Amino acid sequence: MQSTFHPADSRGLAEHGWLKSHHTFSFANYRNAERMNFGTLRVLNDDYVAPGRGFGKHRHENMEIVSIPLSGDLKHEDSMGNQTIIKQGDVQAMSAGTGVAHSEMNASADEAVEFLQIWVFPKSRNVEPTYSQITLEDGALDNNLDQIVSPHPTDRGVSVNQDAWFHLGNLSAGTELDYELKKAGNGVYAFLLEGSINLAGQHLDRRDGFGVWDVNRIDITANTDARVLLMEVPMELPG
Template identity: 70%
Template sequence: MKTILHKADTRGNANHGWLESNHTFSFANYYNPERVHFGALRVLNDDHVAPGRGFGKHPHDNMEIISIPISGDLRHEDSMGNETVIKEGDIQAMSAGTGVFHSEMNANADRPVDFLQIWVFPKSRDITPNYSQITLDEAQLDNKLTQIVSPSPEDEGVHINQDAWFHLGNLHHGTATEYELKKAGNGVYAFVLEGSVTIGDQILERRDGLGIWDTDRLDITATKDARLLLMEVPMNLN
């Protein structure tokens, strides 16, 4: 097993007034040659958006984009005709493919919105753009890892154009569980949203990230009540 640890306070930070963002990987004006991506995982941004503000209409292509609200409401509109509000408990995925325009705005004038913006390199380029969204029942996450992203619309979660699987769980203090990787050659990037866990012998606190590869399973123990996101992605980019 190989690992790389990214402590929360080592992330890049950008404060634009209306937006404060912590970047696990190089993004915009933050560049660290040792932290450009983890396999197919290209962007993991922890965004805090002021009331009524947000990202106006802008383009993407050939990227898989996953949005996970942590608190508050995010209004999404895109050139595929989707107009929706994604809230805490929702998971949204968009395959930009040949090209799409979208906007993401704080839907509330009286409170901020916090969300994870995640980009994954696609398996195939120039596909027809696609959109999917689900709402989770928090009970689904209770003391287990629930699949929220997969490569197939026939499988659980939103689907993306990559051999990637994401799982999210709320683990009670003292709970021990394991994760078995879905595909040989993949790695897992673990991100602790709240609480703390150990993976193997590595302790992870709130907003710490750990990349793990060259293994087929992970042993996980919650050392406090924890909310944990696991992102399994290919390690080799074709």
């Protein structure tokens, strides 16, 4: 097994008044040659957006973009004609492919929104852009790693153009789980949203990140009540 550990306080930080964003990997003005990506996982931003503010219309190409609201409501509009609200308990994915323009705005004039913005390099370039969104079932995360992202449109979760699977779980203190990787050559990047866990021998606290590869299975023990996101991605970058 090989691994890399990213403590929460080692992340890049951008503060723009209305936006506070922690960057696990190099992004915008945060540049770290040793933190460019984890395999095909390119961006993991932990964003806080003030009431009534957000990201105006901008364009993406050839990137898989997953948004996971942690609190508040996020208004999404794009050039594919989608106009939606994503909120805590929802997961959204967009395959930018040949190109799509979108905006992400805090839907509330009174409350902040917090969400994860995740980018993954695609398996195939210049595909037709697609959009998908789900609402997680009540109780689906309780002491369970629920699949929220997969490569298959008919499978559980939103779909992406990459051999990637994401799982999210709310674990009670003392819970022990195993995660078996879906595909040979993939690795898993764990991001601990809340609490404290041990994963594959590494202790993680709130907002720590830990990547493992050259492994088929990982074990997880919750030291406290915890919320964890697992992102399984190919370790080889597309040619």
